[in-house]
Amino acid sequence: MAEFPKARDFFESSRAAVGDHELRRKLESASARHLDHFAQVKAEFPPYDDERDAAHRIKTDAIAHLDELLIELTTKLEARGCKVFFAEDASQARDYIVELAKARGAKNVVKGKSMTTEEIDLNDALARAGIDAVETDLGEYIVQLRGERPSHIITPAIHLSKEDIGQLFSDKFGIAYTAEPEKLTAEARSRLRAIFLAADFGVTGVNFAIAETGTLIIVENEGNGRLSSTMPETFVAVMGIEKVIPRLQDLSHFLEILARTATGQKLTTYTSFITGPRREGELDGPGEMHVVILDNGRSSMLADPVLREALNCIRCGACLNVCPVYRRLGGHAYRSVYPGPIGSIVSPNLFGGAAGYLPFASTLCGACKDICPVKIDIPRILLHLRWKESTGEHPLKWPRAIERARRGARRFAQAARYPRTIRALGMLAAMVLKPFAHNGYLRRMPGPFGNWTKYRDFPRPRPHKRPPS
Amino acid sequence: MAELHKIIATVKDALGAGAGSNSHAAAASAVVPVAQSALRAEIASTFARELEEVDGKFLGMLTPAEVTNRIVALAGEIGAQTVALGQGIVSDMDAIGEALERADFRIVRTVPVADTERAAMHARVADAGLGIAEADFAIASTGTLAVVSSAQRPSSLTLLPPASLVIVQIDRVMANLAAVLAELGPGGVAANRLTLITGPSRTADIEKRIVLGVHGPKSLHVIVVWP
Numbered sequence: 006m007a008e009f010p011k012a013r014d015f016f017e018s019s020r021a022a023v024g025d026h027e028l029r030r031k032l033e034s035a036s037a038r039h040l041d042h043f044a045q046v047k048a049e050f051p052p053y054d055d056e057r058d059a060a061h062r063i064k065t066d067a068i069a070h071l072d073e074l075l076i077e078l079t080t081k082l083e084a085r086g087c088k089v090f091f092a093e094d095a096s097q098a099r100d101y102i103v104e105l106a107k108a109r110g111a112k113n114v115v116k117g118k119s120m121t122t123e124e125i126d127l128n129d130a131l132a133r134a135g136i137d138a139v140e141t142d143l144g145e146y147i148v149q150l151r152g153e154r155p156s157h158i159i160t161p162a163i164h165l166s167k168e169d170i171g172q173l174f175s176d177k178f179g180i181a182y183t184a185e186p187e188k189l190t191a192e193a194r195s196r197l198r199a200i201f202l203a204a205d206f207g208v209t210g211v212n213f214a215i216a217e218t219g220t221l222i223i224v225e226n227e228g229n230g231r232l233s234s235t236m237p238e239t240f241v242a243v244m245g246i247e248k249v250i251p252r253l254q255d256l257s258h259f260l261e262i263l264a265r266t267a268t269g270q271k272l273t274t275y276t277s278f279i280t281g282p283r284r285e286g287e288l289d290g291p292g293e294m295h296v297v298i299l300d301n302g303r304s305s306m307l308a309d310p311v312l313r314e315a316l317n318c319i320r321c322g323a324c325l326n327v328c329p330v331y332r333r334l335g336g337h338a339y340r341s342v343y344p345g346p347i348g349s350i351v352s353p354n355l356f357g358g359a360a361g362y363l364p365f366a367s368t369l370c371g372a373c374k375d376i377c378p379v380k381i382d383i384p385r386i387l388l389h390l391r392w393k394e395s396t397g398e399h400p401l402k403w404p405r406a407i408e409r410a411r412r413g414a415r416r417f418a419q420a421a422r423y424p425r426t427i428r429a430l431g432m433l434a435a436m437v438l439k440p441f442a443h444n445g446y447l448r449r450m451p452g453p454f455g456n457w458t459k460y461r462d463f464p465r466p467r468p469h470k471r472p473p474s
Numbered sequence: 475m476a477e478l479h480k481i482i483a484t485v486k487d488a489l490g491a492g493a494g495s496n497s498h499a500a501a502a503s504a505v506v507p508v509a510q511s512a513l514r515a516e517i518a519s520t521f522a523r524e525l526e527e528v529d530g531k532f533l534g535m536l537t538p539a540e541v542t543n544r545i546v547a548l549a550g551e552i553g554a555q556t557v558a559l560g561q562g563i564v565s566d567m568d569a570i571g572e573a574l575e576r577a578d579f580r581i582v583r584t585v586p587v588a589d590t591e592r593a594a595m596h597a598r599v600a601d602a603g604l605g606i607a608e609a610d611f612a613i614a615s616t617g618t619l620a621v622v623s624s625a626q627r628p629s630s631l632t633l634l635p636p637a638s639l640v641i642v643q644i645d646r647v648m649a650n651l652a653a654v655l656a657e658l659g660p661g662g663v664a665a666n667r668l669t670l671i672t673g674p675s676r677t678a679d680i681e682k683r684i685v686l687g688v689h690g691p692k693s694l695h696v697i698v699v700w701p
Binding site for chain 1: 524528584586587588589592593595596597599600613615616617618623624625628629630633650651652655656659660663664665666667668669670671672673674675676677678679680681682683685687688689690
């Protein structure tokens with residue numbers, strides 16, 4: 006992501022999204038369907054919570070020993086014939102991959118679904134070098150055809166109806182309009198299959214990297230990850246530094262929970278274990294394999310003891326589906342490739358700038374923490390980021406109305422240090438406001454307070470009574 | 475403690491070289507053959523149920539002789555003209571290939587290829603109507619097949635053709651994923667590409683509706699071999 010959008014863009018896009026009732030219907034129906042599936046598979050799998058604990062423990066431990074694990078992983082990858090490149094930031098990762106594609110004369114670049122390559126804006130960089138990269142995950146393919154970004158980390162086209170997609174295919178391919186998912190999928194399959202058979206350069210993300218064996222794990226349902234890592238002669242896997250886990254035996258704990266929370270499946274359709282390029286005489290796999298290991302702000306999260314926990318994230322997307330803010334806004338309003346609760350933590354640290362507003366786009370209701378398969382305390386980290394923002398050297402510039410509310414809150418916080426003042430103010434308010442109340446509630450208030458009563462009633466302040474001692 | 479080790483070493487020697495968990499299992503099965511096979515049948519039927527749950531098709535627990543006939547029948551049922559297959563692990567794929575040829579199906583045999591022949595071989599496998607492979611293991615709790623790829627048994631066989639048939643030996647059906655990973659071990663996993671397959675290729679990217687066969691096979695058929 007070259008430059009993060011301005012704060013104004015973020016406020017405008019969230020306002021627009023809140024007003025989009027059609028978007029809200031799509032998000033609600035998709036989220037409800039997801040939560041139904043999840044409840045079902047969870048009920049059928051009694052060890053679910055034990056697996057969560059195990060996953061949390063393993064990941065926390067792995068993050069605490071990240072330096073050693075990365076060395077071990079690199080050694081193993083290289084021993085298996087992979088070329089390993091450490092990228093400090095997005096531009097280093099982009100440049101490495103673009104230069105490699107140019108050097109190999111890549112003509113048909115295929116991409117499996119990967120959030121990390123979205124993070125580094127790889128497609129645009131390849132396009133600038135005159136190389137077209139085709140997204141092959143169906144949802145990613147659809148949003149790429151629309152010239153958009155994914156709006157959900159698991160379901161990229163969650164913001165589109167089947168009619169939208171039918172219209173898109175009809176416009177782009179000149180085929181007869183249909184809104185049947187089966188027919189639309191078949192159309193995409195035949196187009197993408199031809200591209201796969203001619204592909205010479207493949208790029209995917211990585212779900213887990215096993216240090217002990219140098220094995221990369223790619224989890225998916227469609228086969229785009231398998232094809233992207235099987236057919237092309239040159240294959241590049243892009244992973245964040247936090248994807249490494251110590252041993253093979255750790256893996257089952259993550260696989261047992263990832264699909265259940267991400268999609269409501271027991272296991273995803275395909276889990277590929279890739280250890281190095283193909284061996285002599287083999288038909289499948291790349292002749293040349295590169296692994297790009299990306300920092301891009303992750304080590305700064307590692308350095309903060311509270312933020313560090315967010316590196317446990319396995320990108321299941323469940324926190325998006327339960328988040329009341331995400332369910333109103335959808336992914337695009339966040340203006341980040343990582344939307345939703347976890348996105349609000351990760352984005353400010355990866356992209357900086359205006360993404361600093363995102364930790365405030367939360368009600369702190371805690372639903373994300375409850376569903377998180379690796380038990381990340383998301384609300385606590387959001388509060389920590391808010392605190393960091395408001396005490397930092399470069400506080401954000403808020404729109405005037407919000408700035409006023411924040412000033413008000415700060416004054417209240419000051420006054421609250423003096424119980425007598427609070428009690429006196431309460432008594433005063435109780436007296437003044439009593440005549441305006443109906444059934445204990447204020448329905449309308451004057452001036453700036455009207456912003457509150459426009460949306461909900463305000464309980465009438467009552468004189469303070471000392472609690473019985 | 476020293477005594478304990480000494481005794482164990484003596485016992486081990488007495489049992490003879492290679493005394494390990496395998497011969498222990500063999501001893502157990504010799505004593506209670508009925509219980510052992512009942513347990514296997516139960517694990518296999520859990521596997522069958524879970525496979526059907528993810529839209530796979532369970533073709534039954536068959537003897538090796540029945541397997542060949544069932545495969546020829548399946549190729550006819552799905553209207554495949556060409557069938558792609560590699561080598562088996564325990565199963566005799568050559569015999570299966572010959573039976574298919576006798577029944578007038580064209581056969582694509584995946585043999586080790588030079589780098590320059592890859593694209594042509596991929597195209598041939600992709601054109602086949604059915605791909606046949608033998609799985610190294612199956613996982614009962616999730617209806618999953620674990621297939622290790624090699625020069626003789628490329629992973630394309632379960633990826634490129636529109637229909638996929640996988641056979642697995644009954645004693646290779648394990649209870650859960652952890653058991654399979656333990657059985658393969660770090661060495662087994664790192665030696666070659668391993669793919670876990672749980673049902674046919676699927677997507678839910680359009681309004682979260684399940685559609686099968688987006689990139690990989692649209693149908694997945696499984697036979698458990700019971701010698």
